[in-house]
Amino acid sequence: MIPTSSVEYVHLPAGSALPALQNTPRRMVVLIEQDVEADWQAEVSDWIVNSGCLYMMAWGRECSRWDDSVDMAMLEQFDFGDIPDEREVWTTWHENDTLEDVFFFCLSCAEHQNIALPTVTILHIAESDRRAEILDVFAKERAKLAAG
Numbered sequence: 001m002i003p004t005s006s007v008e009y010v011h012l013p014a015g016s017a018l019p020a021l022q023n024t025p026r027r028m029v030v031l032i033e034q035d036v037e038a039d040w041q042a043e044v045s046d047w048i049v050n051s052g053c054l055y056m057m058a059w060g061r062e063c064s065r066w067d068d069s070v071d072m073a074m075l076e077q078f079d080f081g082d083i084p085d086e087r088e089v090w091t092t093w094h095e096n097d098t099l100e101d102v103f104f105f106c107l108s109c110a111e112h113q114n115i116a117l118p119t120v121t122i123l124h125i126a127e128s129d130r131r132a133e134i135l136d137v138f139a140k141e142r143a144k145l146a147a148g
Contacts, residue, residue, distance in 0.1 A: 001107055001145040002027075005118040007138060011129040015040050023052040026119040027110045029102055031134070032060035033126035041066070044125075045073035049089055054117055055110040058093045059102045060125075067093040085114055099134075103141040 010019060014034040028048055036044075048056055048070055058066035074089045090112065094102045106120060122134060 001142075002109075002111055003116070003118055004107065004120055004142070007120045007122065007135065009122045009124065009131045009135055011124050011126065011131065012044070013127055014125055018044065018047045021047070021051045021121070023050065024119055025052050025054055025112070025115050025117050026121050027055045027106055027117045028053040028057070028121045028123055029106050030056060030058045030060075030063075030066055030123045031099070031125065032058065032063060032066060033124070035061060036125065041069050042073065044123075045069040046077075048123070049073045049077055051121070053089055053121070054087075054112045054115060055090045056092075057102055057106055057110060058091070059095075059097065059099065063093040063095055067091045099137055100141055103138050104145070107142055107145050 010021070012018070014036045028051070030048070045066070056067075056070050058064070070089060070091050074083065078087075090110075092105070094105065097105075111117065122138065124130065124134060
């Protein structure tokens with residue numbers, strides 16, 4: 001299991017203003033439960049790249065679009081040139097997986113080749129805040145992995 005020192009939940013309804021987020025090396029699981037406008041998605045993708053995220057996993061509605069959007073934000077940040085290893089954001093999408101599967105992947109596979117990613121941010125793009133429920137699912141997957 002990948003060491004995880006902190007887990008944070010960010011509820012972000014589609015189209016809303018982006019909150020401040022400390023730039024720190026992190027894994028980010030993006031849970032998409034709402035349709036979003038392309039311009040807002042691009043803005044969120046830039047925010048993800050600028051947050052210190054080095055491994056982004058997308059799950060939910062049109063999750064492959066989010067994978068592409070974060071890839072594009074990273075490429076644009078470096079003018080489509082060389083990307084330093086310590087700034088490269090790895091992305092995956094999990095179209096046919098359960099939420100438990102995505103959290104398992106986050107906790108057991110989502111590593112950066114050179115940098116520890118102890119912070120996990122769960123970005124929930126949805127109308128309703130489901131903090132307690134989603135963090136409970138994450139905690140159960142973490143406990144299963146810890147138990148072996």
